[in-house]
Amino acid sequence: MPVAPLGTTPGLRRRLRRQALGFALLTGAAGAVALPGIRLLGEVLRRGWPVLGPEFLLAPPRDFLRAGGIGPAVLGTLLLLLGALGVALPLGVGAALYLAHYARPGPVTAGIRVAVGGLAAVPPIVYGLFGFSLFSVAMGLGRTAAAGALTLGILVLPTVITAAEEALAGVPREYREAALALGASRWQAARRVLLPLALPGIRSGVALALARAAGEAAPILFMAALFRAGPGGGLGDRPLALAYHLYAAATQVPGLPPERLYGAALVLLALVMGLMALALGGGGGGWPERRP
Amino acid sequence: MQGSARRGAAGTHPGVAVPRAKVEARELSVWYQGKPALRRVSLAVAPGEILALVGPSGCGKSTFLRALNRLHDETPGATVRGQVWLDGEPIYGPGVNLTALRMRVGMVFQRPTPFPGSIFENVAFGPRLHGLARGRRLRVLVERALRQVALWEEVRGRLHQSALTLSGGQQQRLCLARALAVDPEVLLLDEPTSALDPAATARLEELLRTLRGDYTLVLVTHNLDQARRLADRVAVFQGGELVEAGPPREVFARPRDPRTAAYLQSWGGPAGRGGSPGGT
Numbered sequence: 001m002p003v004a005p006l007g008t009t010p011g012l013r014r015r016l017r018r019q020a021l022g023f024a025l026l027t028g029a030a031g032a033v034a035l036p037g038i039r040l041l042g043e044v045l046r047r048g049w050p051v052l053g054p055e056f057l058l059a060p061p062r063d064f065l066r067a068g069g070i071g072p073a074v075l076g077t078l079l080l081l082l083g084a085l086g087v088a089l090p091l092g093v094g095a096a097l098y099l100a101h102y103a104r105p106g107p108v109t110a111g112i113r114v115a116v117g118g119l120a121a122v123p124p125i126v127y128g129l130f131g132f133s134l135f136s137v138a139m140g141l142g143r144t145a146a147a148g149a150l151t152l153g154i155l156v157l158p159t160v161i162t163a164a165e166e167a168l169a170g171v172p173r174e175y176r177e178a179a180l181a182l183g184a185s186r187w188q189a190a191r192r193v194l195l196p197l198a199l200p201g202i203r204s205g206v207a208l209a210l211a212r213a214a215g216e217a218a219p220i221l222f223m224a225a226l227f228r229a230g231p232g233g234g235l236g237d238r239p240l241a242l243a244y245h246l247y248a249a250a251t252q253v254p255g256l257p258p259e260r261l262y263g264a265a266l267v268l269l270a271l272v273m274g275l276m277a278l279a280l281g282g283g284g285g286g287w288p289e290r291r292p
Numbered sequence: 293m294q295g296s297a298r299r300g301a302a303g304t305h306p307g308v309a310v311p312r313a314k315v316e317a318r319e320l321s322v323w324y325q326g327k328p329a330l331r332r333v334s335l336a337v338a339p340g341e342i343l344a345l346v347g348p349s350g351c352g353k354s355t356f357l358r359a360l361n362r363l364h365d366e367t368p369g370a371t372v373r374g375q376v377w378l379d380g381e382p383i384y385g386p387g388v389n390l391t392a393l394r395m396r397v398g399m400v401f402q403r404p405t406p407f408p409g410s411i412f413e414n415v416a417f418g419p420r421l422h423g424l425a426r427g428r429r430l431r432v433l434v435e436r437a438l439r440q441v442a443l444w445e446e447v448r449g450r451l452h453q454s455a456l457t458l459s460g461g462q463q464q465r466l467c468l469a470r471a472l473a474v475d476p477e478v479l480l481l482d483e484p485t486s487a488l489d490p491a492a493t494a495r496l497e498e499l500l501r502t503l504r505g506d507y508t509l510v511l512v513t514h515n516l517d518q519a520r521r522l523a524d525r526v527a528v529f530q531g532g533e534l535v536e537a538g539p540p541r542e543v544f545a546r547p548r549d550p551r552t553a554a555y556l557q558s559w560g561g562p563a564g565r566g567g568s569p570g571g572t
């Protein structure tokens with residue numbers, strides 16, 4: 001093989017120039033994508049930050065939201081998310097396990113996959129209508145946080161199933177077979193080996209799905225309330241939630257100082273971005289990198 | 293699943309050369325999605341011997357191996373025909389308990405498969421699963437398995453660290469210990485050294501040699517030198533068929549089948565005496 005000269009040649013210079021141009025274009029594109037997001041964040045921070053404080057974060061609202069805090073809506077959001085998690089995690093992981101390791105490939109599983117994909121494309125307001133008619137009316141749960149959590153759980157289910165199935169499929173098949181070859185049943189192999197190995201992927205999928213659910217007002221439109229007169233805040237009460245709070249307060253409370261809306265938006269953003277960070281950064285697991 | 297009514301005795305089939313087999317496959321065929329991968333293979337493994345399966349990539353070695361512990365049952369689209377006898381008992385058929393079968397026939401894979409959890413938990417996996425031992429007796433059992441694979445001295449101080457802290461060679465020995473901990477009679481090894489460096493390979497080979505006699509070993513390898521070093525008998529596969537089987541000296545020096553000769557040639561030099569392993 002001829003030895004390449006160490007100095008630059010015209011051909012190499014041309015390639016380097018082309019590479020520099022490519023980098024510049026990519027950087028520009030990335031910047032164009034990031035800019036609106038940064039502007040938006042900056043605006044929300046600038047206008048929302050001043051109202052933040054212990055009272056705003058924790059206290060209940062007064063004077064039709066014009067004073068006091070958003071404490072109940074923050075707690076309500078967390079309650080709804082926890083409930084949705086309780087619904088979506090076992091159902092979603094169970095379905096993913098079934099699809100990845102029990103179901104025989106064929107028209108039925110293909111159909112289930114298409115259905116799951118289709119569900120992910122259904123607009124949130126349709127989930128709102130569906131959840132209200134199924135959980136609130138048909139099942140008699142009424143306008144409660146329980147009905148809201150179930151609706152949000154169904155909303156995030158496709159995302160959880162898809163993420164969990166991918167995470168499970170990413171575990172090399174020898175791991176499952178190694179467990180089976182030791183005499184483990186399929187369920188034992190799944191619970192003791194597959195799920196722990198797939199956990200990082202499942203966790204980020206779930207966090208991403210919850211981040212989405214936290215920001216949606218539409219699915220709980222027919223159940224949520226803007227404020228609560230008395231005490232309450234359990235699964236059997238009408239749910240308060242930040243996303244709904246933003247939507248309803250902006251449209252239904254005349255004379256509301258906009259800073260208070262920005263404050264609530266900032267809290268919601270922080271919550272969503274916290275979940276995103278958990279989804280993206282919280283990995284750390286995966287399998288064994290193999291060392292020689 | 294169909295099976296010959298005759299029991300473990302031997303004779304008319306090529307590769308069946310032992311009077312009382314530990315494992316005996318008769319007319320074993322396997323299809324994946326209807327495509328044949330193994331065609332009517334009859335082959336017996338004598339108690340305590342090391343049988344090496346060799347042949348070009350894709351010739352059905354793993355497929356044969358995985359039929360011996362019924363791992364194909366877990367692969368959608370795989371169909372098995374024929375019969376395998378373990379100590380004269382058919383393993384395909386109604387009333388065969390897969391857990392009981394797989395406790396008697398252990399397996400080690402090509403790449404190490406350390407489970408999530410500690411070194412101790414890895415070895416204790418099988419015994420715990422099957423309720424074989426607890427507490428002090430479990431610790432004794434784990435130590436014995438780790439000693440068997442010459443890993444005990446290396447890990448005794450860090451049994452509760454993650455198995456991922458071990459090197460690849462140590463992980464593979466850990467997987468062997470994990471299989472040994474359920475006290476199997478037969479061990480299936482699917483290219484267990486192909487992901488290891490030469491030093492780790494030598495250690496594992498040494499280990500397999502110490503297991504000979506106490507266990508019946510079926511070893512898939514693409515390394516003919518390894519087969520020559522370890523095996524009591526080799527079985528040559530090609531295109532899903534068993535070409536011939538016999539002691540390595542005979543098969544490698546005087547192949548009876550032209551397909552064996554061609555394979556040996558391709559692997560490196562006359563009768564596969566090329567020395568270094570061929571491609572992986």
Ligand SMILES: Nc1ncnc2c1ncn2[C@@H]1O[C@H](COP(=O)(O)OP(=O)(O)O)[C@@H](O)[C@H]1O
Nearest residue numbers: 324325329348349350351352353354355356367
């Ligand atoms: N799960 C599977 N699905 C479909 N085909 C397979 C599967 N496993 C193996 N095969 C095919 O069966 C043949 C034999 O494979 P295998 O037994 O793994 O060969 P070897 O171990 O000798 O390299 C190959 O042609 C391979 O492509």
Ligand SMILES: [Mg+2]
Nearest residue numbers: 353354355482
């Ligand atoms: Mg193979």
